[in-house]
Amino acid sequence: MDRQLGRILISRDEIAARVAELGEAIGRDYAGRAPLLVGVLKGAVVFTADLLRAIPLPAAMDFMAVSSYGSGTRSSGVVRLTSDLSLSIEGRDVIIVEDVIDSGRTISYLRRNLATRHPRSLALCVLLDKVSRREVDVEVDYAGFVVPDEFVVGYGLDYDGWHRNLPDLAVLETLAGR
Ligand code: IMP
Ligand code: MG
Numbered sequence: 001m002d003r004q005l006g007r008i009l010i011s012r013d014e015i016a017a018r019v020a021e022l023g024e025a026i027g028r029d030y031a032g033r034a035p036l037l038v039g040v041l042k043g044a045v046v047f048t049a050d051l052l053r054a055i056p057l058p059a060a061m062d063f064m065a066v067s068s069y070g071s072g073t074r075s076s077g078v079v080r081l082t083s084d085l086s087l088s089i090e091g092r093d094v095i096i097v098e099d100v101i102d103s104g105r106t107i108s109y110l111r112r113n114l115a116t117r118h119p120r121s122l123a124l125c126v127l128l129d130k131v132s133r134r135e136v137d138v139e140v141d142y143a144g145f146v147v148p149d150e151f152v153v154g155y156g157l158d159y160d161g162w163h164r165n166l167p168d169l170a171v172l173e174t175l176a177g178r
Pocket of ligand 2: 041042043099
């Protein structure tokens with residue numbers, strides 16, 4: 001590996017506190033309704049599972065998968081749906097749950113794709129927002145943390161499939177001279 005785990009950017013305690021706040025905010029905004037969380041595989045699995053439990057309402061969960069990254073650390077810009085939802089979202093209050101927004105390409109593709117299926121409402125909740133990297137305009141309804149332009153792993157986020165099981169969010173560092 002030409003990369004190694006670096007400093008912790010956001011600790012497990014900070015993540016838990018923020019997820020609790022997001023759940024409360026969603027609970028207030030969706031009072032009287034039953035939102036459907038649509039997690040984006042695989043990076044958002046851990047976040048989606050925690051967020052679901054922080055929402056004090058009847059709530060459901062489904063997943064879809066897109067591929068945009070290959071195995072590098074930069075988006076290719078080409079987004080492909082690789083696994084679809086198992087439920088109809090027609091008439092539902094849908095909240096897309098994503099791990100990171102970088103260029104915004106993945107999420108803007110997903111938003112457009114889901115909007116054609118006639119949900120009652122469509123919102124976006126993202127754990128990490130790399131605001132400075134944005135190339136495509138995206139409306140973010142709930143954001144966990146704004147983060148700098150560094151590659152982050154842990155809490156579901158991976159590099160080439162690894163580090164998803166780290167409970168904290170850490171920076172992945174490039175080893176000098178390799
Ligand atoms: P975008 O299409 O450029 O916005 O890229 C978003 C996708 O890239 C996310 O769904 C992640 O899977 C991946 N990604 C972007 N930044 C990171 C990172 O720092 N760590 C892990 N995955 C990332
Ligand atoms: Mg992702």
